[in-house]
Amino acid sequence: MIKVVFFAALREQLACSELMVSSENITTVADLKHQLANKNEQWQSLFNNSSLLSAVNHDMVDNDQAIKSGDEVAFFPPVTGG
Amino acid sequence: MIKVVFFAALREQLACSELMVSSENITTVADLKHQLANKNEQWQSLFNNSSLLSAVNHDMVDNDQAIKSGDEVAFFPPVTGG
Amino acid sequence: MNQEISIQTADFSLADEVALLEQNNPIDGAVVTFTGRVRNNNNGQNVSSLTLEHYSGMTEKSLSKIIIDAKTRWNIGRVKVIHRIGELSIGEQIVFVGVTSKHRHDAFAANEFIMDFLKVQAPFWKKERSEQGESWLDAKVTDDTKAKKW
Amino acid sequence: MNQEISIQTADFSLADEVALLEQNNPIDGAVVTFTGRVRNNNNGQNVSSLTLEHYSGMTEKSLSKIIIDAKTRWNIGRVKVIHRIGELSIGEQIVFVGVTSKHRHDAFAANEFIMDFLKVQAPFWKKERSEQGESWLDAKVTDDTKAKKW
Numbered sequence: 001m002i003k004v005v006f007f008a009a010l011r012e013q014l015a016c017s018e019l020m021v022s023s024e025n026i027t028t029v030a031d032l033k034h035q036l037a038n039k040n041e042q043w044q045s046l047f048n049n050s051s052l053l054s055a056v057n058h059d060m061v062d063n064d065q066a067i068k069s070g071d072e073v074a075f076f077p078p079v080t081g082g
Numbered sequence: 083m084i085k086v087v088f089f090a091a092l093r094e095q096l097a098c099s100e101l102m103v104s105s106e107n108i109t110t111v112a113d114l115k116h117q118l119a120n121k122n123e124q125w126q127s128l129f130n131n132s133s134l135l136s137a138v139n140h141d142m143v144d145n146d147q148a149i150k151s152g153d154e155v156a157f158f159p160p161v162t163g164g
Numbered sequence: 165m166n167q168e169i170s171i172q173t174a175d176f177s178l179a180d181e182v183a184l185l186e187q188n189n190p191i192d193g194a195v196v197t198f199t200g201r202v203r204n205n206n207n208g209q210n211v212s213s214l215t216l217e218h219y220s221g222m223t224e225k226s227l228s229k230i231i232i233d234a235k236t237r238w239n240i241g242r243v244k245v246i247h248r249i250g251e252l253s254i255g256e257q258i259v260f261v262g263v264t265s266k267h268r269h270d271a272f273a274a275n276e277f278i279m280d281f282l283k284v285q286a287p288f289w290k291k292e293r294s295e296q297g298e299s300w301l302d303a304k305v306t307d308d309t310k311a312k313k314w
Numbered sequence: 315m316n317q318e319i320s321i322q323t324a325d326f327s328l329a330d331e332v333a334l335l336e337q338n339n340p341i342d343g344a345v346v347t348f349t350g351r352v353r354n355n356n357n358g359q360n361v362s363s364l365t366l367e368h369y370s371g372m373t374e375k376s377l378s379k380i381i382i383d384a385k386t387r388w389n390i391g392r393v394k395v396i397h398r399i400g401e402l403s404i405g406e407q408i409v410f411v412g413v414t415s416k417h418r419h420d421a422f423a424a425n426e427f428i429m430d431f432l433k434v435q436a437p438f439w440k441k442e443r444s445e446q447g448e449s450w451l452d453a454k455v456t457d458d459t460k461a462k463k464w
Contacts, residue, residue, distance in 0.1 A: 008217055008289035009300040051303075058222035060285060074219060074287075078303030081216065081247060081288025082200055082259050082279060090367055090439035091450040133453075140372035142435060156369060156437075160453030163366065163397060163438025164350055164409050164429060179329035182349070190354040190405055196425075197347045198418065199332070204340040255340055268348065268429060269460065275346075276422045310419065 001069055002026065004036070007076035013046055023069035029054050030063040032073060051078055083151055084108065086118070089158035095128055105151035111136050112145040114155060133160055168243050169227045171218060173250040176260055185242045185262050192241040192264035196271040198279055200259040202252050209294045214301075216249045216258070219287035223247070230281040234263075237277070238270040245278060247288060277314055283307045318393050319377045321368060323400040326410055335392045335412050342391040342414035346421040348429055350409040352402050361442050364451075366399045366408070369437035373397070380431040384413075387427065388420040395428060397438060427464055433457045 004019045011017050026032050033054075037047035046052070055074040056065050067073055086101045093099050108114050115136075119129035128134070137156040138147050149155055170176075178199060185195055202214060231243050241264040248258055261278050265271035290301040320326075328349060335345055352364060381393050391414040398408050411428050415421035440451040 005219070007219055007287065008291075012300075055219070055222055055287070058219075058225040060226070074222065076219065076287060077289065077300070079284065079287050080290045080301040080303050081218070081286050082283040087369070089369055089437065090441075094450075137369070137372055137437070140369075140375040142376070156372065158369065158437060159439065159450070161434065161437050162440045162451040162453050163368070163436050164433040177329070178332055179327070182328055186351070186405070193351050193353040195347075195349045195351070197345075197349075198422070199345040199347075200418070201336065201343050201345070203343040203416070255336070266353070268350070269426070272348070272422065272426045276419070279418060 002032065002067060003072045004032070005072065005074045007074065009077050010046060010052070010075060014043065023067075027066060027068075028063065029056065029061060029065045029067060029073065032067060033063065033075075036075075047075070052076070053078060084114065084149060085154045086114070087154065087156045089156065091159050092128060092134070092157055096125065105149075109148060109150075110145065111138065111143060111147045111149060111155065114149065115145065115157075118157075129157070134158070135160060166224060166228050168231055168245060169224055170244075170246045171220070171223055172246065172248055175248070175257060176246050178257075178260065181244055181246070181260060181262055185244060185264050189241060189264060192266055194265045194268040194271045196263050196265075196268070196275045198259070198261040198275050199257055200279075202254050202256050202258060204254045209292070209296060211254065211292050211294050213251060213253045213293045215251050215291045215293075216247075217289045217291070218247075218249050222287050226286045227282065230278055230285065233281070234274040234277050238265070238274045239267070240265045240270050240274045243274070243278070245282070247282070247286070249288070280307070280311045280314065284311045316374060316378050318381055318395060319374055320394075320396045321370070321373055322396065322398060325398070325407060326396050328407075328410065331394055331396065331410060331412055335394060335414050339391060339414060342416055344415045344418040344421045346413050346415075346418070346425045348409070348411040348425050349407055350429075352404050352406050352408060354404045361404065361444050363401060363403045363443045365401050365441045365443075366397075367439045367441070368397070368399050372437050376436045377432065380428055380435065383431070384424040384427050388415070388424040389417070390415045390420050390424045393424070393428070395432070397432070397436070399438070430457070430461045430464065434461045 033047045037044045115129045119126040244262045246260040263271045263275045394412045396410040413421045413425045
């Protein structure tokens with residue numbers, strides 16, 4: 001299983017902060033996004049947003065980053081701290 | 083008359099912090115330096131030192147700066163504050 | 165635990181932080197600090213307060229990578245980064261970066277570098293409350309551009 | 315008298331100075347401070363204390379010109395420059411520069427600019443006391459080079 005977490009505006013829009021996803025058929029962040037986008041139209045538009053950022057095990061990554069069972073994958077909007 | 087002041091290492095080397103000089107025959111900072119340098123060999127080497135800085139009425143100036151009676155002219159080594 | 169990083173709801177004292185950076189540190193003559201506070205205005209809206217959310221764990225990891233990068237690029241002594249989370253009012257301190265060095269340029273550059281990358285890499289998000297209600301702050305393109313200049 | 319500049323024998327409090335820069339100033343979200351202290355070592359000599367001499371009147375004039383230049387170049391809010399004179403021991407604070415701004419880069423750049431020009435234009439001179447006796451500090455060519463980069 002892959003642990004998926006969401007933050008900030010994305011978390012509110014999805015009304016979800018955490019989700020467990022089967023790692024079957026998922027080898028990259030792009031695969032995971034694709035699967036999440038298939039849930040419904042709202043999720044589709046949110047996960048197809050090119051400004052969405054991804055992290056795997058607390059490191060910022062690109063869409064082609066490999067992922068496997070046991071990883072923690074995060075999706076969130078551009079950061080606004082400081 | 084021109085008021086001439088010296089600071090830091092130069093003040094100590096000259097054993098003098100302040101001096102009044104007649105403005106006769108003096109139209110620039112270079113003229114004043116030339117006249118001071120004529121006092122003796124030690125003064126000559128100190129006032130011919132190219133790293134010596136000059137200020138007229140509290141503004142840093144070059145050797146060709148015009149000066150006149152009533153001005154305050156300062157000579158000092160490169161500054162080392164901060 | 166990395167002593168150089170603190171993510172906290174509590175306020176911090178600039179004087180105490182600088183005292184710690186300087187304590188038993190006679191070799192570093194320069195200390196540069198940055199303090200960020202909640203402004204009363206953003207894009208023409210009167211902000212009354214904001215809430216800071218973060219991604220615990222990733223925050224610390226990203227900040228410690230930024231600090232390591234800064235130490236590789238400049239000859240700096242001590243570093244401290246504090247970022248507050250939770251509810252903050254106008255004028256309150258949000259973020260502190262303190263850097264010491266032997267020569268001042270290293271502390272200036274490293275401090276601004278840390279802030280610039282914190283802005284685009286550390287997972288914090290601000291939600292502002294104004295007369296118009298609550299809204300998540302948009303990221304600024306200028307912050308991206310600024311980080312890329314290093 | 316220019317409230318932005320203080321030449322004093324007494325020590326200063328970083329916290330108090332920053333509090334003054336921030337007081338009734340909700341529009342500036344960024345505060346950058348530089349504090350310079352007496353290091354224990356210069357060119358391999360163990361320094362025990364130093365004496366700071368200055369050219370009263372010219373000091374204030376040169377610093378106020380530097381501050382005006384900084385305000386022309388960057389969009390900054392408040393500025394404070396403090397420089398101590400007289401006898402100072404290891405670890406003591408010598409100089410403080412504080413700058414506030416709406417956007418952080420302005421405060422960083424203006425602060426470093428003020429320090430860089432203070433170093434080459436403000437008439438202060440340091441005499442160091444070490445085991446080898448007293449000697450006037452030599453100016454550094456690197457300071458000249460650094461100021462010319464702006």
